[in-house]
Amino acid sequence: MNKNFLSGSMGRRTFLQVSAAGVVSVSVLGASGARAEPYSKFTWISPRGTIEVIDDYAYHVAKKMGYFDDLGVEADFQPGPSDGTATVKFVDVGQADIGFPSPGVFSYALENGMKLKSAFHMGAFDTFSLAFRKGEGTNDLKTLEGKTILLGSAAWQSIVDPMLAVQGVDVSKVKYVEAGWPTWATALKAGQGDAALGWEGLRAEWIATGLDFEYWLGVQNSPLFANTFVVRAEDLEDPDKKAYLEKYLRGWAMGLEFAHLNPRAAVEIVFEQFPTVAGNLGPELGTTSILQQIAVFRGDMSKRAGWGDHNMEAWQTFFDQIHELGQITNPVKAEDVCTNELIPAANDFDKAKVQADADGYKLSDEFAAVDVENLKAHLYDQAVKG
Template identity: 75%
Template sequence: MASILTPGGLSRRTFLQVSAAGVVTATALGGVGRAFAEPYEKFTWISPRGTLEVLDDFGFWMGKKLGYFDDLGVEVDMQPGPSDGTATVKFVDVGQADMGFPSPGIFSFALENGMDLKSVFHWGALDTFSLAFRKGEGTNDLKTLEGKTILLGSAAWQSIVDPMLAVQGVDVSKVKYVEAGWPTWGTALQAGQGDAALAWEGLRAEWISTGLDFEYWLGVQRSPLVANTYVARAADLEDPDKNAFLKKYLRAWSMGLEASYQNPRAAVHAVFEQFPSVASANGPEQGTMSMLQNLNVVRGDMANRQGWGDHDMAAWQTFFDEVYALGQVKNPVKAEDVCTNECIAAANDFDHEKVKADALAVELPADLAAVDVDKLQANLFDQAVS
């Protein structure tokens, strides 16, 4: 059943901790002991979605396919996490995972709640988030959403949408949010249960595969904000051994992302091999379109970045200023205090030509080999509101 949310409805001083066994307990901030293995016995990355069966984590699966994670000396683990959108930071904070993948809004939630985390690798250089509308009902003037309803898959996503709207001049106190559930919030929009729904790059193509064909206000074209990032405990950066491991781990991710850029269809193949359900849900053409949408977000303006994962501190500061103005955080946040490019040079220190050769050498199945990448690239934004 959908639940109605009000602006500012997220709890900021306590959170629900979900144990590996599925036990949920209310935890007061500051009361969690931190005792982490040194060095890592296993390194766990946790998703914000409650599932890994998506195309978005292609950098890992491509890197794994090509052996880039093989020499780290410890087991590297990918976990879906609970569907609660804030679990990706909670689990890192209490030591149940080592790296999370929050949206900027969920990251700000973590900071506001005293979680000593830092963004170490900025995955989403452009704003991946968008608003989906039924065909013929879209708008590029988001102020028209005042008095209307936006559907979310998780209540936590309100912290994503509020700053996205506010930076466009929307009075978010006049917007109603409805939690329509994962993965059914898009279906709820199609059924007329709201006026718009949160979406993101990559998901647009996946939704087409399931018959959800909307039009979109695209943040990747119109928003000054940024997208999801990889966060770790600040204490791990200060530990020499863990710091060194983080750099090697992020280097493997960078190599996987670079290989995916050099051969997007091979990256799709890597995900499809890992998750046949993703292959059957998307198919080769929409799977490749999803990959191209994601790559556009992840690369951003690479000519002006220091490589994969580089933080644009000015863009991050714009975001933090906006959430402070909204009251999502009670104290101003300085981007350089919570985002770091300390790992970026090491993460991008690899043989780019060898990675390119590795990527191009991947043998594609016939259906993926038949996909016209150039044609899809030319139609990347054909769902945008005109």
């Protein structure tokens, strides 16, 4: 991989500036570094330039249903700049406390010496996909050699390279074009490339804007997986911070469980928070979007120790693959940079209460009319046939 493609290293004390028209303002930690509490303020940062999406539904559910009420310290929720690596950079320098990078961007952090650990693996299945114009899709990704894939951010090459490589593609023969956020999909529609990176949930959002593609779907075809929550490794060594992280992640786990039990309610909660998203999607496409994401976040729960559990064997396969690609220069042992130590506590919640909360949520008439089982039956209709 061309290392310059992911250029942008920074000093550990660098203050990340965002323009006046930017999307995030993250407060700097106290200059002395001293804190009266485990965290003076706990900040989650997204991997995108916006939080007005359905993707983070578990947070909004947890907030609405009171699953974060026992934290004691405010849990802030911020969009990151559209730079694809900001979600790890901000955590590394202490301007955020937990980030949500793709595995490829996490590997970028490790390659650049950031002392981060994956603490809660959100995406058990591969959320990523390749979008094609109708009639141009393929399930043989080797045919992409010599062709162009459009990306919203240059950093996304670290997502696509391993996804292609495990399918036998010679990634040195694939051209990438950074077509910009959020315009890379419209560039595909306009014929400016042969394929574009997509992901579950986004498929439904693109339909709402008239971008109806066909897809090679990672959730059906890839042995890899999706984004994860990363924290500073040193925070896991602090008993107070670790206890806070366990409580915080328990809120997320409860939100994930609630949405699994009542996906329509989870979408309605997001719509209350973001009216623009509600106006763009509506109940049916919104529910389609969340069902796509629930499949990724849940994975095969019969093989997981709970929400957020890491499959260390799969992670090792990923690290071995990207080392072979040259995406990282030194081998990585999965157990050194991924941990399941927070998972038992994160999943130690009252299942009956969450079930009662989900069952008792009063849906609006519009959402009550959505046929969830019918949507599930057609969830992958956009997949390339044959």
